[in-house]
Amino acid sequence: MNRYIIRRLFQMVITLWVIATLTFLMMKAIPGDPFSGEKKLPEQVLKNLMSYYHLDEPIPVQYLIYMKSLLQLDLGPSIKYETRTVNTIISESFPVSAQLGTQALILAVVTGLLLGVVAALRHNRLIDYGAMFFAVLGISVPSFVLAPLMQKYLAVEWELFPVATWEGWEYSILPSIALAAFPLATITRLMRSSMVEVLTQDYIRTARSKGLPPYLVVFRHTIRNSILPIVTIIGPLTVGILTGSFVIEKIFSIPGIGKYFVESISNRDYPLIMGVTLFYSSLLIFVNFLVDLAYGLIDPRIQLFKKGGN
Amino acid sequence: MKKYWIFSLALLIVLITGLTGCTTGADKSKGGEKVLNLNLSGEPSSLDPAKAFDEDSLDVTNNLFEGLMRLDQNHQPKPAVAKEVKVSPDGLTYTFMLNKTKWSNGEELTAHDFEFAWKRVLDPKTAAEPAFLLYFIKGAEEFNTGKGSADQVGVKALDDYTLEVKLARPTPSFLQLTSYPVYFPVYKKGAEKNPNLYNEADTYISNGAFKMAEWKHDDHVKLVKNEHYHKNQTVKLSAIHFSMVTDSKTVYQLFKTKKLDVVGKKSIPPDLLPTMIKNGEVKLREGNGLAFFRFNVKKEPFTNAKIRKAFALAIDRKLIAEQVVGSGEQPAYAYVAPSAPNNFRKKGGDLIKDAQFEEAKKLLAEGMKEEGWTTLPPVTLLYSNSTEQSKKIVEAVQEMYRKHLGVEVSLQAKETKVYFADQRNKNYVMTTSSFLADYNDAYNYLESFQTDHSMNRTNWSNKKYDELLQKAANSGNQEERDQHLHEAEKILFDEMPVFPLYYYSSGAAEQEGITGIIRHPVGPSDYTSADKQ
Numbered sequence: 001m002n003r004y005i006i007r008r009l010f011q012m013v014i015t016l017w018v019i020a021t022l023t024f025l026m027m028k029a030i031p032g033d034p035f036s037g038e039k040k041l042p043e044q045v046l047k048n049l050m051s052y053y054h055l056d057e058p059i060p061v062q063y064l065i066y067m068k069s070l071l072q073l074d075l076g077p078s079i080k081y082e083t084r085t086v087n088t089i090i091s092e093s094f095p096v097s098a099q100l101g102t103q104a105l106i107l108a109v110v111t112g113l114l115l116g117v118v119a120a121l122r123h124n125r126l127i128d129y130g131a132m133f134f135a136v137l138g139i140s141v142p143s144f145v146l147a148p149l150m151q152k153y154l155a156v157e158w159e160l161f162p163v164a165t166w167e168g169w170e171y172s173i174l175p176s177i178a179l180a181a182f183p184l185a186t187i188t189r190l191m192r193s194s195m196v197e198v199l200t201q202d203y204i205r206t207a208r209s210k211g212l213p214p215y216l217v218v219f220r221h222t223i224r225n226s227i228l229p230i231v232t233i234i235g236p237l238t239v240g241i242l243t244g245s246f247v248i249e250k251i252f253s254i255p256g257i258g259k260y261f262v263e264s265i266s267n268r269d270y271p272l273i274m275g276v277t278l279f280y281s282s283l284l285i286f287v288n289f290l291v292d293l294a295y296g297l298i299d300p301r302i303q304l305f306k307k308g309g310n
Numbered sequence: 311m312k313k314y315w316i317f318s319l320a321l322l323i324v325l326i327t328g329l330t331g332c333t334t335g336a337d338k339s340k341g342g343e344k345v346l347n348l349n350l351s352g353e354p355s356s357l358d359p360a361k362a363f364d365e366d367s368l369d370v371t372n373n374l375f376e377g378l379m380r381l382d383q384n385h386q387p388k389p390a391v392a393k394e395v396k397v398s399p400d401g402l403t404y405t406f407m408l409n410k411t412k413w414s415n416g417e418e419l420t421a422h423d424f425e426f427a428w429k430r431v432l433d434p435k436t437a438a439e440p441a442f443l444l445y446f447i448k449g450a451e452e453f454n455t456g457k458g459s460a461d462q463v464g465v466k467a468l469d470d471y472t473l474e475v476k477l478a479r480p481t482p483s484f485l486q487l488t489s490y491p492v493y494f495p496v497y498k499k500g501a502e503k504n505p506n507l508y509n510e511a512d513t514y515i516s517n518g519a520f521k522m523a524e525w526k527h528d529d530h531v532k533l534v535k536n537e538h539y540h541k542n543q544t545v546k547l548s549a550i551h552f553s554m555v556t557d558s559k560t561v562y563q564l565f566k567t568k569k570l571d572v573v574g575k576k577s578i579p580p581d582l583l584p585t586m587i588k589n590g591e592v593k594l595r596e597g598n599g600l601a602f603f604r605f606n607v608k609k610e611p612f613t614n615a616k617i618r619k620a621f622a623l624a625i626d627r628k629l630i631a632e633q634v635v636g637s638g639e640q641p642a643y644a645y646v647a648p649s650a651p652n653n654f655r656k657k658g659g660d661l662i663k664d665a666q667f668e669e670a671k672k673l674l675a676e677g678m679k680e681e682g683w684t685t686l687p688p689v690t691l692l693y694s695n696s697t698e699q700s701k702k703i704v705e706a707v708q709e710m711y712r713k714h715l716g717v718e719v720s721l722q723a724k725e726t727k728v729y730f731a732d733q734r735n736k737n738y739v740m741t742t743s744s745f746l747a748d749y750n751d752a753y754n755y756l757e758s759f760q761t762d763h764s765m766n767r768t769n770w771s772n773k774k775y776d777e778l779l780q781k782a783a784n785s786g787n788q789e790e791r792d793q794h795l796h797e798a799e800k801i802l803f804d805e806m807p808v809f810p811l812y813y814y815s816s817g818a819a820e821q822e823g824i825t826g827i828i829r830h831p832v833g834p835s836d837y838t839s840a841d842k843q
Binding site for chain 2: 030031032037041044045046047049052080082083084092093148151152155156163165250252253256259267268
C-alpha cells in the first residue's frame, strides 16, 4: 500500500509540473500585457513596471525565476492587485469559497441522494415525476438566471434573505442554494437511474425472498451498490464547487476565489493565473487520489494494490 | 414515512435560522452614527497613495489623506495642509508654508513627510504607475528613469513646516496637481520601517478627514472619522463603508433596498440608465474625457488627409450620443472636453461640423482621385468586445458609412488587452478610442498627439504641432499657453488623424438626505463635508 501511495504521489508531482509548464507557455502566448490600457503610461514608467515584475527578461529566464519561487511555494506578487501577493489572495479568498461550497455540497449530496432514492423506489409514480421535474429544471436553468430570480423575489420583494454581500451566515443561504442547484439535480438523476438498475438485479430479488425487511434491502444492498457512479463524480464536483463560481460570487458579491479564474486572464495578471491554476490542479489531483482510495473501500471488486504478504 | 419527516424538519431548520438571521444587516445609521454606504466596483488595486491610479483606489485614498491643496466645489485648489503658498515670479519655485497637523496616530506631520513621499513615488524601485504626474518637478523624470538620483529631485523640506519645490518648467496646473493622491504625504517613520504599511488596515496611517478602520480584501473597506484631522469639527459623517459589489444588477438592487446611499452612473445597468436619467434619479454632470476614433495614417486609405476628413464628416454624432448611447453624453465637435478649465472649449469653439454627408462624399472622391484609386482599399474598424455598447456604436458607424459614403467597413472585435496591444503596436486601420484626462488641463488632452507620444498610436507626426505643445509646456502665462494649445487643436482637426465622437458625462444617484458630496470632472470624489440625514 505504501508503495502505491508513493508512486501516486510521484505521478502527482510530475502532472503538476507539466500543468505549470504548459500554463506558463500558453499564458505567455496570449497577446497583450498587464499594463496595456486606456491610461497612457510613459515608456519609462512602463519599463520600471516591467522590470519590477521581471517581465523584461526573456521567457526561459522568466520561467526559471517562476519555477524557483514555486519550489519555495511562493506564488509571487499579483500585478493587478499591486499590494497583495498571490499566496495571500488565495489564502484569503479560498476559505470563503470553501465554506460556501461545503454548504452547497452538503445540500446537494444529501437532498440529491434522498430525492434519487425516493424517485427510484417510487419508480414511475407521482413522486418520481416530481423529483425528475425539479432535476431537469435544476440542470437546464443556468445559475445566472436562477440567482438573480432568487435575489429579486426572495430578497428584494419578500425580504426573506439579504440581497448580497458577505456579512454573516444568513448571507450564505441564497448563494448556497443557487450553487447547489446544478449538482443536486445531477446527483438526483444519477442516483435514480443507477438505483433503478440495481433494483432489478438478481441479488436484490434474493435478498427480498430470503425475508430481509425492506429497509435493510434498500440500505444494505441497493444503496451501497448504486452509489459508485456518485463517488466517481463527487471528486471533481467537490473541487469545482469548493473553488467557487464566477457567476454566483459576482451576483451575490462574495469575496471568494471564483472570480480570479476568469479575471486573472483578462487582466493578464500572470502570477495570479499561474497561482489559481496550480492551486485548482493540485486540489483536483489530490481529490481524485482520495476518490481512487475510496473505490477500494466501497467496492471489493476493485483492488488498488496487491494484498501484502506473499 | 420517517424519511420525509427528517427531510422536512431539516428544511424547516434551515428556513428558520435563515429568517431570524435576516434581522442583522449592513452598517446602518443608528444612534447618531452617520455611516455613508458606498460601493466600489471591486477590490481597489492599491490604496497606497503612491500607486493608487484607478477610480476606486483614488476615491478611497482621497478621503483618507489630505494633500497640500484640496479642490473646492468649483474645482479650484484651496490650501489644506498648506497654510499659504508663495510662487516665484518665473513660476518655477513654489514655497509651501504648512499648518501644524497630525497623523491619525497623533504624531506631528512635517514637510519631511512630503519630501519623503514624493521621492518614494519617483523611486524606480517603487514602480508607481502615476509617477509621471510628478515629472513637472525638477529632476523628477531623471530620477524615475534611472538617470538621476533622489538628491537631485527639486523638493526639499527647508524646516518642519516649509516645503520648497523647484519645477522643471512653469506649470499653471501645479497647485491643482498637489491635491491629487500621488502628491499626498506619507508617514515617513512608518514607511521607513515597513514600506508596505499601506497594504493592510492595521498599519495604515493617514492624515485626512477619515482613517482606515477595516479592510477586508474583496469584501469592504471601512473608514471612520479621524479625530486628529486638523479640521475634524467640520466632518459630519462618522464613517464611510465601501462595499465591493461588481455586478451592476446587484448594485441596483442594493440601492433600491437602501443598502447603498450613492451609486455612480457607471455601476447602473445600462438598460435602466436612460429611465433613471429621465425621471431624475440619476443627476448628470460634465465628465472627463471623450470617446473618439483613431486612424492609422500609415495604412491605406487613411494615408490621405481628405479621406480621413471624409470619414470624420460622415458621422452623425448627435444621433450616436443621444440614440445609441443615450445616457447623457454630449456630441463632441472638438477634442478638449468642455469640463477643461479656463473656458477652453468655449473660447476654442467647435472644430468640426456634424453629419456633413455631401461634403464627406466630395472629399472622399477627391482623396481617391489624388491617390489614383478607383476602389477604396478595405477598411477594418477595430474595437474592444468588452461592452455591449461599443458594439452598438461601431455598428451604427458602419451603417453611416454604408449609407452616406457608400463604403463597406468591416468590423473587428478583439478582447480588451489584445485590442490595446494592437492599438499600441499600430496594428489597425481605424479604431475606437477613449481618453480620460489624468489632471484637468487642456495640455493633458493635447500632449497625446505629439510625435511618438505613448498615447499617439496613429503614426501621425506634425512638427508645428510638436513645437506648439513644447511652447505651451514652457509658458508660464495662462493666456499665451492657451493660445498655443488652441492653435495646436486646430492643426489636429485640419489633419484629422483622430476625430471626436462624444464627451463623456458623469452622474450618480443618491438616496434622499445625502448632501455635501463634492465631485470634480477629473479626480476623485470628496466626502469630507458630506452629510446624511
